Amino acid sequence: xxxxxxxxxxxxxxxxxxxxxxxxxxxxxxxxxxxxxxxxxxxxxxxxxxxxxxxxxxxxxxxxxxxxxxxxxxxxxxxxxxxxxxxxxxxxxxxxxxxxxxxxxxxxxxxxxxxxxxxxxxxxxxxxxxxxxxxxxxxxxxxxxxxxxxxxxxxxxxxxxxxxxxxxxxxxxxxxxxxxxxxxxxxxxxxxxxxxxxxxxxxxxxxxxxxxxxxxxxxxxxxxxxxxxxxxxxxxxxxxxxxxxxxxxxxxxxxxxxxxxxxxxxxxxxxxxxxxxxxxxxxxxxxxxxxxxxxxxxxxxxxxxxxxxxxxxxxxxxxxxxxxxxxxxxxxxxxxxxxxxxxxxxxxxxxxxxxxxxxxxxxxxxxxxxxxxxxxxxxxxxxxxxxxxxxxxxxxxxxxxxxxxxxxxxxxxxxxx
Numbered sequence: 051x052x053x054x055x056x057x058x059x060x061x062x063x064x065x066x067x068x069x070x071x072x073x074x075x076x077x078x079x080x081x082x083x084x085x086x087x088x089x090x091x092x093x094x095x096x097x098x099x100x101x102x103x104x105x106x107x108x109x110x111x112x113x114x115x116x117x118x119x120x121x122x123x124x125x126x127x128x129x130x131x132x133x134x135x136x137x138x139x140x141x142x143x144x145x146x147x148x149x150x151x152x153x154x155x156x157x158x159x160x161x162x163x164x165x166x167x168x169x170x171x172x173x174x175x176x177x178x179x180x181x182x183x184x185x186x187x188x189x190x191x192x193x194x195x196x197x198x199x200x201x202x203x204x205x206x207x208x209x210x211x212x213x214x215x216x217x218x219x220x221x222x223x224x225x226x227x228x229x230x231x232x233x234x235x236x237x238x239x240x241x242x243x244x245x246x247x248x249x250x251x252x253x254x255x256x257x258x259x260x261x262x263x264x265x266x267x268x269x270x271x272x273x274x275x276x277x278x279x280x281x282x283x284x285x286x287x288x289x290x291x292x293x294x295x296x297x298x299x300x301x302x303x304x305x306x307x308x309x310x311x312x313x314x315x316x317x318x319x320x321x322x323x324x325x326x327x328x329x330x331x332x333x334x335x336x337x338x339x340x341x342x343x344x345x346x347x348x349x350x351x352x353x354x355x356x357x358x359x360x361x362x363x364x365x366x367x368x369x370x371x372x373x374x375x376x377x378x379x380x381x382x383x384x385x386x387x388x389x390x391x392x393x394x395x396x397x398x399x400x401x402x403x404x405x406x407x408x409x410x411x412x413x414x415x416x417x418x419x420x421x422x423x424x425x426x427x428x429x430x431x432x433x434x435x436x437x438x439x440x441x442x443x444x445x446x447x448x449x450x451x452x453x454x455x456x457x458x459x460x461x462x463x464x465x466x467x
Contacts, residue, residue, distance in 0.1 A: 053100055053108060053204040059247040060189055060228040060237055064436055065207035070225075072098045072110050073209050077223060079126075080211060089118040093212035093220065097188025101201035108204065111195055113188040128195035131185050132157045150182065157185040159236070160197040162243030172239045181369055184232045193240045203244060214420040217375045218367065219433040221420075223349065227431065231369030261291055264463055269324050269454045270317055271295065271302065274463045277313040277440040284310075291316065305329050306337075309411070311429070314341070314445025315463045319453075327453040332408070338449040340404050342465055344442035345417055345425035346434055347397030354423055356390040360416040364409045373432055374411045376419055384409040386416045388423070399425060402446075413443060 054066055065073070076096065080086045090096075095115040102108055113128045122130045132153070157169035173180040185191075188208050196203050208228060210220040220226070228237055261279065265272040273291065275281065280290035282304050295302040295318060302318050303325040319325035331337050345352075363381030367373040375381075385406040392400040403413050411432070418426035418433040426434025428442040444465035452459045 053102075054247075056245045056247050057203055057241060058206045059249055060206060060208070060241075061230060061234070062227055062250050062431060063207070063225075063247065065209075065225045066100075066205045068100060069098050069205055069207040072100070072112075073207060073223070073225070076112055077211060086124075089121070089124065090114065091212045092119075093210065093215055094118065095188055095208055095220075095226070096211050097192050097206065097208045099192035099196060099206045100204045101196040101199075102204055103199070103201045109199075109201060111192055113191040113195070115187045115191075116183065117186075128191050131159060131191060131194045154180050154184065159185070159190065159194050159240055161240045162197070162202070165239075165242065167239060169236060172235050176235055178235065180236075181232050184236060187229065187233050189228050189233055190236050190240060193237070197240075203241075216421075217377060218373075219375075219415060219418045219420075219426070221349070221418075221424075221426075221434075224426075224435050229370040231371065261294055262463075264315065264461055267454065269320055269452065270328075271299065271320060272315060272317050272448075272461045275308055275313055275316050275445075277311055277444075280310050281307040281316065292318070306332050306408075308445055309414075309441075309443075311431075311441035312341075312443045312445060313440075313465065314443075315339075315448045315461055316445070317448060317450065317461070324453045328450065331450050335406070335408075336451065338404070339445060340402055340447045341413055342391075342444045342446045343401050343403060343413065343417065344428045345399040345401055345423065346428050346430075347399075348425045350424065351397065352390070352393060352399050352423070352425060354390075358388060360386045360388065360422045362416055362419060362422055364412060364415060366410070372410065374409070374415050376415065376421065382409055383407060384412045384416070386413060388416075398428060 051068055053068060080090055097113040099111045100108055111128050112126060118124055154170040155168050158166055160166050169180050169185050192206060193203055207225050209225045210222055212222060214220050259276045261276060262274040264274055275291050280288050282292045283290045292304050301320055303322060305317060305319055305325055305328040308314060308316060319328055362376045362384060363378060364374045364384045365377035365381040367375045387404040389402045390399060391402060405412055414427055414430055414433050416422040429436050429439050430441055446464060447460055447462040449458060449460040
């Protein structure tokens with residue numbers, strides 16, 4: 051199998067089969083080597099890069115993020131971009147801000163266009179200061195090593211090895227996108243000069259179907275939103291559901307949102323007064339919603355009760371937006387009731403979710419996290435692994451007090467899958 055013609059867009063990708071094969075080979079090697087297993091068993095992001103040398107030979111490079119039990123150099127893995135042991139000893143007891151400033155001035159990286167720049171300067175061009183640990187992730191290490199060896203990067207992927215952490219959603223062997231906070235500006239500079247895959251999120255309108263009006267009256271619109279469509283206007287060129295509706299109705303106002311990848315029932319107000327009334331119901335948790343999802347089979351069988359509750363507090367992963375993380379100290383309460391409908395022969399799980407709170411990515415994290423159900427929703431490119439298909443999460447029903455007659459109404463729309 052030949053490598054792809056363009057380089058991986060690291061912030062949203064499906065790993066190339068050659069990368070998956072190389073990652074499986076590395077995992078097998080670590081599992082069989084007690085020394086390596088002891089270094090990485092506590093959990094570490096790993097990276098694999100295929101690159102072409104000057105003779106046209108394809109080489110495979112491996113990297114790990116940060117340190118491995120205090121070690122920055124491990125045989126078989128690329129070295130760090132800058133060895134912190136080279137810092138002046140006099141700085142070790144000095145102001146930490148000055149230490150970090152010098153550190154990032156010494157982290158000099160290259161790109162395929164033949165340019166060089168320090169991590170400090172790359173972030174300064176965006177008016178930013180690099181967070182601690184910038185440059186130590188697997189992705190930047192791999193690209194920098196390839197450039198220093200005179201190689202052309204072909205394709206890359208980053209995956210987790212070892213035990214799952216308490217906060218982030220990570221599972222051994224699963225690939226995850228590069229973080230946007232530390233690696234966003236850095237990898238963007240380092241990929242300059244490469245032919246990079248387009249960002250899948252920038253496509254104009256990837257939906258296979260158009261929205262469908264389920265119900266309308268003088269007060270509300272109830273609509274089935276397709277997967278891949280924004281609820282409201284965002285930073286991309288995608289047409290949002292709100293914009294689509296406003297080309298068909300004189301007045302439409304949003305009252306809540308669904309993730310772009312989530313399909314299903316949404317309610318919109320037709321006057322500002324109705325918008326206020328509906329938003330009050332959402333704020334007071336008077337709106338009831340049921341979601342239907344399909345969970346990935348996972349590496350372990352589903353061992354939870356067929357019906358139960360997941361309660362894991364959530365907060366924003368500041369350096370990896372829009373990902374959320376489990377945060378037992380500062381996270382906001384997030385509670386989800388679930389009921390298994392069927393466990394399929396391939397191990398996938400058909401399930402219903404009833405969120406009692408409305409946190410960002412609540413269902414996705416509660417499904418994927420080790421202290422939740424431990425099975426990511428199928429197609430989840432943030433908290434699981436995607437094969438390029440859609441997210442199997444559908445808002446099946448919504449129930450609220452109708453702002454016109456004061457009666458509780460329920461609107462349903464089953465997924466077509």
